[in-house]
Amino acid sequence: MTELVEKIRKDGSYLGNGILKVDSFLNHRLEPKLTLSFGKHFKAMFDELAVKGVNKIITAETSGIAPALATAICYDVAVIYARKKKPVTMLEHYSAKAPSHTKGGITKLMVSKEFLSKDDKVLIIDDFLATGKTLLALANLVKESGAELLGIGCVIEKSFEHGREKLAKLGIPIASLAIIDSLDKNGISVRKG
Amino acid sequence: MTELVEKIRKDGSYLGNGILKVDSFLNHRLEPKLTLSFGKHFKAMFDELAVKGVNKIITAETSGIAPALATAICYDVAVIYARKKKPVTMLEHYSAKAPSHTKGGITKLMVSKEFLSKDDKVLIIDDFLATGKTLLALANLVKESGAELLGIGCVIEKSFEHGREKLAKLGIPIASLAIIDSLDKNGISVRKG
Numbered sequence: 001m002t003e004l005v006e007k008i009r010k011d012g013s014y015l016g017n018g019i020l021k022v023d024s025f026l027n028h029r030l031e032p033k034l035t036l037s038f039g040k041h042f043k044a045m046f047d048e049l050a051v052k053g054v055n056k057i058i059t060a061e062t063s064g065i066a067p068a069l070a071t072a073i074c075y076d077v078a079v080i081y082a083r084k085k086k087p088v089t090m091l092e093h094y095s096a097k098a099p100s101h102t103k104g105g106i107t108k109l110m111v112s113k114e115f116l117s118k119d120d121k122v123l124i125i126d127d128f129l130a131t132g133k134t135l136l137a138l139a140n141l142v143k144e145s146g147a148e149l150l151g152i153g154c155v156i157e158k159s160f161e162h163g164r165e166k167l168a169k170l171g172i173p174i175a176s177l178a179i180i181d182s183l184d185k186n187g188i189s190v191r192k193g
Numbered sequence: 194m195t196e197l198v199e200k201i202r203k204d205g206s207y208l209g210n211g212i213l214k215v216d217s218f219l220n221h222r223l224e225p226k227l228t229l230s231f232g233k234h235f236k237a238m239f240d241e242l243a244v245k246g247v248n249k250i251i252t253a254e255t256s257g258i259a260p261a262l263a264t265a266i267c268y269d270v271a272v273i274y275a276r277k278k279k280p281v282t283m284l285e286h287y288s289a290k291a292p293s294h295t296k297g298g299i300t301k302l303m304v305s306k307e308f309l310s311k312d313d314k315v316l317i318i319d320d321f322l323a324t325g326k327t328l329l330a331l332a333n334l335v336k337e338s339g340a341e342l343l344g345i346g347c348v349i350e351k352s353f354e355h356g357r358e359k360l361a362k363l364g365i366p367i368a369s370l371a372i373i374d375s376l377d378k379n380g381i382s383v384r385k386g
Contacts, residue, residue: 021282028283029273029308032266061255062274069259073225080222081255089214090221115222 001041001177001192007034008156008190014183018158026127026155027063038177039070042125042153045175045193051151053121056080058138060098060109060126067155068125075123080116082109082138094144098137109137111145118146129154129176132163139170156180157193194234194370194385200227201349201383207376211351219320219348220256231370232263235318235346238368238386244344246314249273251331253291253302253319260348261318268316273309275302275331287337291330302330304338311339322347322369325356332363349373350386 013021025031046054057079059068065081072079083090084107092113100107116122124138135152142149149172157164157176160183167174176193183189206214218224239247250272252261258274265272276283277300285306293300309315317331328345335342342365350357350369353376360367369386376382 015282019281023280023282023305024308027280028276028305029271030262030265031271032262032269035262036266062258062276065255065258066262069223069225069228069262072223073229076225078222078224083221083255087216087220088212089208089216112216112221115217 001037003034003037004155004178005190005192008178008180008188012188014185014188018161018183020156020158020180020183020188022156030066035066036070036073038067038155039072039074041177042067042071042123042175043074046123046151046153046173049151049173049175051123051173054123054150056116056120056122056147058082058111058116058122058124058142060084060134060138063127064125067127071123071125071153078115080111082111082141084109086110094141096137096141096144098134099131109134109141111141113145116142116145116147120145120147122147122149124149124152126154127156129157129163129167129174130161132166135163135167139167151175158183194230196227196230197348197371198383198385201371201373201381205381207378207381211354211376213349213351213373213376213381215349223259228259229263229266231260231348232265232267234370235260235264235316235368236267239316239344239346239366242344242366242368244316244366247316247343249309249313249315249340251275251304251309251315251317251335253277253327253331256320257318260320264316264318264346271308273304275304275334277302279303287334289330289334289337291327292324302327302334304334306338309335309338309340313338313340315340315342317342317345319347320349322350322356322367323354325359328356328360332360344368351376
């Protein structure tokens with residue numbers, strides 16, 4: 001996605017320790033047109049990959065919600081965001097464990113059983129593909145439900161964290177809108193996904 | 194919003210202790226068309242209330258993100274979701290304290306200073322108006338930034354928790370898409386906002 005690559009070059013910044021600051025358009029402040037175009041590009045990429053029959057989008061709170069909703073709008077299917085704390089309104093649920101980005105330690109991702117079943121054909125959409133651990137946890141959660149996982153899409157992939165290799169065993173298409181190959185004091189090396 | 198009132202009657206359920214379960218369309222699973230129509234209705238209500246010049250939407254993670262993004266799409270302005278844990282990418286920030294729904298205790302809501310300033314004209318959009326404490330915290334945060342708060346919109350108001358009275362001192366329009374007047378074992382009494 002050329003527009004995203006340009007946006008990362010223009011507004012992204014490197015904070016050290018492998019951390020990319022893109023909170024002006026991805027995980028704190030959002031621009032509606034750009035966010036909606038994430039959905040359009042995911043749909044176009046999965047169409048080209050011959051991914052068909054998607055009837056549900058799954059993501060994880062918090063930063064996955066906006067790109068996942070944008071994608072759900074394009075497919076006109078429901079989106080479910082996995083919760084990291086069990087709300088009082090959640091009854092029986094599927095769960096999977098993933099490392100926590102914010103706190104260290106382990107986060108439990110939870111999806112209500114009533115909203116995901118073996119009849120579903122699912123795309124997972126998230127903001128980042130880095131180590132792949134959160135996405136793998138979501139994939140395990142989808143597997144537990146019996147639903148079919150058709151593909152994984154992420155807005156920004158950090159290829160140098162090798163998450164794509166970890167997800168390869170799932171044997172499904174993985175689509176990134178932008179891929180960052182290196183990130184250091186010399187700059188951000190980013191290309192179209 | 195008639196469609197939302199019908200949706201609450203059809204898919205909402207009462208779990209006891211004043212808790213309304215609407216996670217099939219508001220805070221776990223989302224339907225794109227319904228979510229987008231939240232935005233359209235907020236815009237129409239604020240237009241009718243002569244609220245003009247909105248250039249930013251503010252909400253709080255997590256469940257506020259979808260209705261706030263839908264509203265930002267209609268206004269074609271940026272949306273910022275206040276964070277409850279400080280991300281590593283957040284530098285200087287405004288903050289306000291609100292009671293935590295999930296954990297008890299107090300949650301700190303944080304917005305980066307770089308994304309909100311005295312030149313902004315803000316609408317706050319959230320999923321629920323109950324006691325009004327979270328919305329009041331967001332209003333205080335906007336005030337701290339020097340931005341002008343033009344109005345507050347929430348998808349579902351529980352009028353029996355009297356949040357609207359608490360927000361009245363702000364002297365700004367408050368718009369709810371659906372208002373629940375009572376919630377008990379006899380049913381959900383809900384009307385258009």
